Amino acid sequence: MTAHITSISISGLRTLEQFKLDLGGLTVLIGENGSGKSSVIEAFELLRRLTNNEFTSNYNHIHGGDGLLLRQGSQEIRLLVELSQLGSWQATYEVWFSKVGVRYEAIRVCAEDSTWIRPVNRSLNELEVFSLSGDSGFRELISAYESAINQRASGHPDQIVRDVIDAIRHIDVHLPFDTLAHWAAKSQGSRVPPMRDSVTIAPAPKLDRFGSNLPCVYHQLQNESSREQWDYTMELVRMGLGEWVESVNTRSDPGGGRIALSVKPRHTDTQIPAASLSDGQLAYLAFVALTQLPTERSVLCFDEIELHLHPKMLSQVLYLLEVVAEKVPVVVTTHSRRLLDLLSNPASSVAILDFDSQRWRTELRRFDAEALSAWLKDYEGLGKILDAGYQESFLSEPAS
Numbered sequence: 001m002t003a004h005i006t007s008i009s010i011s012g013l014r015t016l017e018q019f020k021l022d023l024g025g026l027t028v029l030i031g032e033n034g035s036g037k038s039s040v041i042e043a044f045e046l047l048r049r050l051t052n053n054e055f056t057s058n059y060n061h062i063h064g065g066d067g068l069l070l071r072q073g074s075q076e077i078r079l080l081v082e083l084s085q086l087g088s089w090q091a092t093y094e095v096w097f098s099k100v101g102v103r104y105e106a107i108r109v110c111a112e113d114s115t116w117i118r119p120v121n122r123s124l125n126e127l128e129v130f131s132l133s134g135d136s137g138f139r140e141l142i143s144a145y146e147s148a149i150n151q152r153a154s155g156h157p158d159q160i161v162r163d164v165i166d167a168i169r170h171i172d173v174h175l176p177f178d179t180l181a182h183w184a185a186k187s188q189g190s191r192v193p194p195m196r197d198s199v200t201i202a203p204a205p206k207l208d209r210f211g212s213n214l215p216c217v218y219h220q221l222q223n224e225s226s227r228e229q230w231d232y233t234m235e236l237v238r239m240g241l242g243e244w245v246e247s248v249n250t251r252s253d254p255g256g257g258r259i260a261l262s263v264k265p266r267h268t269d270t271q272i273p274a275a276s277l278s279d280g281q282l283a284y285l286a287f288v289a290l291t292q293l294p295t296e297r298s299v300l301c302f303d304e305i306e307l308h309l310h311p312k313m314l315s316q317v318l319y320l321l322e323v324v325a326e327k328v329p330v331v332v333t334t335h336s337r338r339l340l341d342l343l344s345n346p347a348s349s350v351a352i353l354d355f356d357s358q359r360w361r362t363e364l365r366r367f368d369a370e371a372l373s374a375w376l377k378d379y380e381g382l383g384k385i386l387d388a389g390y391q392e393s394f395l396s397e398p399a400s
């Protein structure tokens with residue numbers, strides 16, 4: 001099983017300076033425009049890219065390098081995540097980088113002694129092991145460390161380092177699904193989103209960003225899950241789209257090799273091609289795929305979860321995510337008050353990002369659970385309370 005990420009600390013990234021976010025279950029980030037929510041999501045994406053050899057090039061050419069990311073006045077971006085493999089080990093992964101590359105990278109595994117394992121030169125083959133307290137001999141340390149690990153984690157340090165890297169690689173970051181209407185794409189000369197089009201059949205271990213392999217994911221769900229699981233998936237689809245849905249189908253092109261998605265209504269012989277579904281219907285199908293496909297993940301992140309969704313559909317999506325969050329940490333950002341009204345545990349889920357323009361930095365605030373629950377007796381939900389302007393009454397002081 002993939003280890004989970006239990007917190008992220010960020011500094012030097014735009015407004016994020018000495019910023020720490022604890023994760024567990026569902027975390028909902030809210031805050032005004034420019035408060036730093038998307039930057040937190042981008043930090044997760046940067047972490048994921050660190051496991052690939054092209055990191056420095058990706059940092060500069062995809063993420064815009066220091067010019068778009070680095071906080072004014074900072075020399076580098078520093079990220080640290082805490083990870084946990086349930087019942088086995090806890091670790092931190094820390095990395096410092098800028099446009100010239102990674103300057104420092106360390107993995108600390110918490111066993112019985114306090115020992116660092118550091119991949120040198122970004123190569124996992126060479127491990128440098130040293131102690132923080134540090135005066136015992138190098139060899140001694142390794143064997144002390146290994147026996148501690150063997151007792152507690154039944155794994156070689158090498159293996160734990162690999163597991164940490166594997167968890168970082170399995171950070172899953174999503175932005176709103178690309179549901180752009182067929183005509184809108186055509187009229188600006190761009191490609192019709194793959195969700196609406198036919199795509200080459202390929203294995204689908206995960207739903208790709210923007211839902212670009214959605215037909216493949218449904219194909220796989222239909223062909224590789226049990227009958228019961230597939231029926232359940234169709235129930236979830238009906239929960240969002242309505243009882244009129246008989247099933248979701250993947251039709252092959254006459255030429256073969258490519259498939260497209262369609263929805264079959266009950267009581268008719270026609271199919272509705274994905275190309276003519278509404279944005280919200282298509283996005284909902286993608287949320288079902290995202291949450292029902294068994295995907296290895298250390299955390300699931302989703303920026304602006306509510307885009308395209310009617311409040312009723314949004315509540316179904318929240319249900320899908322709360323179920324996933326029982327197994328793996330989920331982080332979403334939203335501006336939807338409706339979603340906040342619907343949360344099962346608003347005090348523990350919601351984190352408010354507040355941009356302090358004097359200090360030019362994001363402050364993280366949480367709710368005082370007791371004070372909030374007193375307020376909730378008089379209001380329908382957290383969203384309503386925030387709309388009425390009472391948030392100061394039950395917000396804790398900024399964490400930093």
Ligand SMILES: Nc1ncnc2c1ncn2[C@@H]1O[C@H](COP(=O)(O)OP(=O)(O)O)[C@@H](O)[C@H]1O
Binds near residue numbers: 038072
């Ligand atoms: N180089 C920089 N240094 C400091 N702050 C920056 C820099 N570049 C952009 N910003 C600020 O960072 C914030 C980015 O916000 P973002 O993460 O997109 O917020 P949200 O998703 O909450 O709307 C904006 O407030 C922007 O003004």
Ligand SMILES: [Mg+2]
Binds near residue numbers: 037038039
């Ligand atoms: Mg944003």
